[in-house]
Amino acid sequence: MKSLNFLELEDLIIKWSTDRKIIQNSNSKTQMLKAMSELGELADAINKRDTAGIVDGLGDVIVCLINVAQIEKIGSLEGCLTAAYNEIKDRKGYLNQYGVFIKE
Numbered sequence: 001m002k003s004l005n006f007l008e009l010e011d012l013i014i015k016w017s018t019d020r021k022i023i024q025n026s027n028s029k030t031q032m033l034k035a036m037s038e039l040g041e042l043a044d045a046i047n048k049r050d051t052a053g054i055v056d057g058l059g060d061v062i063v064c065l066i067n068v069a070q071i072e073k074i075g076s077l078e079g080c081l082t083a084a085y086n087e088i089k090d091r092k093g094y095l096n097q098y099g100v101f102i103k104e
Helices: 006-019 028-048 051-071 077-088
Strands: 093-095 101-103
Touching: 006 051, 006 077, 028 051, 051 077
Parallel strands: none
Antiparallel strands: 093 101
């Protein structure tokens, strides 16, 4: 099977969610609660250094976020990521050893 790019995967996830009536019958609050639950599982996998669990957790969170974007009629998650990058791309600074971002 050929490797799929992000937009192709996003389209497949939207179809999967639509076929299961998640987009039609869910709402953003429910999907965000699901994403928060998946974030908890991701945090647990990170704490345990469980690489497979980290991969699964990241993927599950992204699926929930794709669903939120569809429910809110925002469009692609790639578009959201582009908007976020455009907002941060010119920021200067660094993260110090204490986890604090120091702006220049």
